[in-house]
Amino acid sequence: MTPMPLSPVPAFELERxxxxxxxxxxxxxxxxxxxxPVRAFPIAAPDEGISIVGADGHELIWIDRLDALPGPLQALLREEFAQREFVxxxxxxxxxxxxxxxxxxxVETxxxxxRFVLHAEExxxxVGRFALLIVGSQGVQFSVRDMSALDRGSRRLIERFL
Structure with missing residues (x-):
């Protein structure tokens, strides 16, 4: 099976x-x-589907895959995501x-x-087949990327709330 060809990334620069x-x-x-920069699928596919949005809210460019960009550009975008996203x-x-x-x-993260308060099962x-997004009482979002990767005791505790 051959991978689908990616659309070429138009030439652009990012700087601070x-x-x-x-x-x-x-x-x-x-x-x-x-x-x-905005991730289209921040949990399921964080390095796929990235939009650069202008201050007016309009998309300036769409990037299929982060790894298709040159190293310094990738690093700048990853740095920006790390500053803005706390999950x-x-x-x-x-x-x-x-x-x-x-x-x-x-929890251990x-x-x-x-330590947080879970207000409701909702x-x-x-998010996907194995991933979860849990919102604590202060609005902080916690992720579980793969339920099956958790230890047995953790899985049992979470399953009681699902």
């Missing part, structure tokens, strides 16, 4: 101005200050206070230990 804002420079030289990944559930909501969850959303 003196204030730290992203500046999009089109192939013909037109500059757009304060652009924002800790749950690696293990340590404890839940009760199996009804609201309940207090104590890729960014350290965390705050746990399935």
């Amino acid at each position: 101005d003196a204030f730290g804002r992203l500046v999009f420079v089109a192939a013909h030289g037109e500059r757009h200050i304060g652009v924002v 800790p990944e749950i690696r293990r559930l340590k404890q839940v206070s009760t199996f009804s909501t609201p309940s207090i969850w104590e 890729d960014r350290g230990d965390a 705050d746990i959303r399935r």
Whole structure:
């Protein structure tokens, strides 16, 4: 099976101005200050389908795959995403206070230990076949990229809420 050919990435540049804002420079030289990269599928396919959106909300360019870009451009976009996106990944559930909501969850994440209140079962959303997005009481979103990769105890705790 041959992979589908990707559409060529149009020539453009991204840079930061003196204030730290992203500046999009089109192939013909037109500059757009304060652009924002947006992932089309931030959980399921974070490196596929990226749009660079101008300050006016209009798309300036569509990028099929992040890895199709030159290294320095990839690095700048990854840096921008890291600054804007804060979605800790749950690696293990340590404890839940009760199996009804609201309940207090104590978890181990890729960014350290965390504690949050789960207000309702609806705050746990399935994203794809194995992934979950869990919204804590302060609005912080936690991800579980692959339920099957969690330890047995963590899976059992989460399954009680699904």
